[in-house]
Amino acid sequence: MDHMTKEEMRSGIKRIRITEEELQAAVRKAGAQLSAEYEGKPVLFVSILKGAFVFLADLVRAVDIPCEIGFMQAQSYFDGTESKGEVEIILDLAQDISKYHVVLVEDIIDTGRTLKLVAEKLRERHPLSLKIVTLLDKPSRRKVELEADMSLFTIDDWFVIGYGLDLGEYYRNLPYIAEYRIFDENEKN
């Protein structure tokens, strides 16, 4: 995407769907729940870059037990609408996960295809346990069977931006979740 002006950035924001306050309240609650669930256990929070980096940063600050964090980045290839695909891990964890309870932290589950393949790859490494926590869930878009163990917000089929989520790499820095305004070439001036 060409460099965006501040004005263009503003006009892409159709409406705020989840405010900063709503995000923070839900993240605090999730952090408290996870703290109770994993107390006394070695836990590794794994964020899938780039979208989940903001959520992970807030989530771990809402957790008050000892924990470690790790990052992964995946590139997926799917042929058309088929649910079968390949996922390449382009950035892998440094940790040997067989010693950890792993919590996969995602920004959004859309078709579910990428996360399903990443979770399968991690299960092959035999973590003590594996759970999926997602900030947002768009169940109406699912193409494969995949359910998060914890989902903070279920949303309709909107294209959302902010709080880590992007459109062409922009908007990740918005402190809230907004619906993106898809431009009609005719109305753009």
Ligand code: IMP
């Ligand atoms: P999927 O579940 O394999 O289809 O892919 C999920 C990924 O697609 C997420 O991690 C996001 O990077 C991206 N994605 C899906 N829906 C949205 C959206 O509404 N806004 C921004 N990114 C999205």
Ligand code: MG
């Ligand atoms: Mg993305």
